[in-house]
Amino acid sequence: MKCPPFSYHRATSVDDAVAALAAAGGEGKILAGGQSLVPVLALRLARPDVIVDVDRVPGLDGLELRDGVLHAGALVRHLALAGQALHPLAAEAARWIGHTAIRSRGTLAGSLAHADPAAELPAVLRACDGAVHVAGPSGTRRIGADDLFVGALQSALEDTEMITGVELPVPDAWGFAEFARRHGDFAVVSVAAARFGDRLRVVVGGVAGVPHLVDAGDLATVDGEISEDRVAILAAAAADDVDPADDLHGSARYRRALTEQMTARALEQLTTTVREPA
């Protein structure tokens, strides 16, 4: 339960962090709030040679709404995300993350880079069809949510790259529902739902290696209000579309049933959270 030894670099800027990662030659790891990485180190699931601490890099904690998209800095803490009103779905989801003592330190980009398939913010990023901005030795690039998550705890980020900012389009209506064994635990199943115009995106966490975007075919095109019947049909379609595995926390059948319930809850909430036209 003690971290293995590493050398430590406190980065002063994004360029400095990227240079330190490059110098580490693939054996470096970004540390920000530490709420995912420090347990990984303590359990010795990883032994990076170099920790590049970006926790104090200035200019990465902004929250700005431009053209219907929330532009958030990499170091926005979960508490700040939970407390903002610019992106209500992200705020609601952030309130479900751990506890105050976790939310005070954990960061938006940290959660996305860690890519836990049961975590809240990866599901929200995907439901909103968002993107991350990444800096690396060969410059910057943008990775869309559908391409960012590769597998459980695996993202499309290279070892020498770091997320610098996040784009979260603000949906016209949204819903979020989660079931966990205990208050503040990782979800057994969570559902983030977002409607942009007549297009509905429903993402289920905890049922696959990555947050699962439900393929609901024509059902994902919605016109006007979503009726109770339509909610039930969509929830059943989501349950059909997921292929969860059995594990200690629940059987595949249980997770499928939870997917239906949580999708219904998220969609019921979605019907009540329509954004006022600007």
Place this chain on the structure above:
Amino acid sequence: MKITLTVNGERHRVDVEPRRTLSDALREDLGLTGTHVGCEHGVCGACTVIVDGLPARACLMLAVQADGGSVDTVEGLADDDGTLHPLQEAFSRCHGLQCGACTPGMLMTAAHLLDTEPDPDRATIRAEMSGNICRCTGYLGIVDAVADAAAHRRARPEEAS
């Protein structure tokens, strides 16, 4: 690596390995063993301290990350003359502890709750305290203690620190 920590208002200069957690730095380097370590991977909440005004898991923060910052621990709750903090009194009165392993974390979490929400209902208390695990009490005494301390504090605001 040499760092400066202001703990309960007192400045300390310590030399730590980068891998030293804040909880170990407090306990091993500063001798402040009031902060307990339980799981050492962020689950149990026993090591909860206040860092720059917000609760944090001291086992999930490297000491070097707290360099230059201020840390409040359970040792800072009671007055210098030994007079207990109203929360400590309430935990004693309401049997909010048995073995005491989780108590420092419980107290620091509750202290932050009452600083930010002077009149929490029981559901709020339960939600905010849910990040701290107790294996003895069944939690009822703990929730009672936090509610009791909040009521005392509202009745005698001049005693609140």
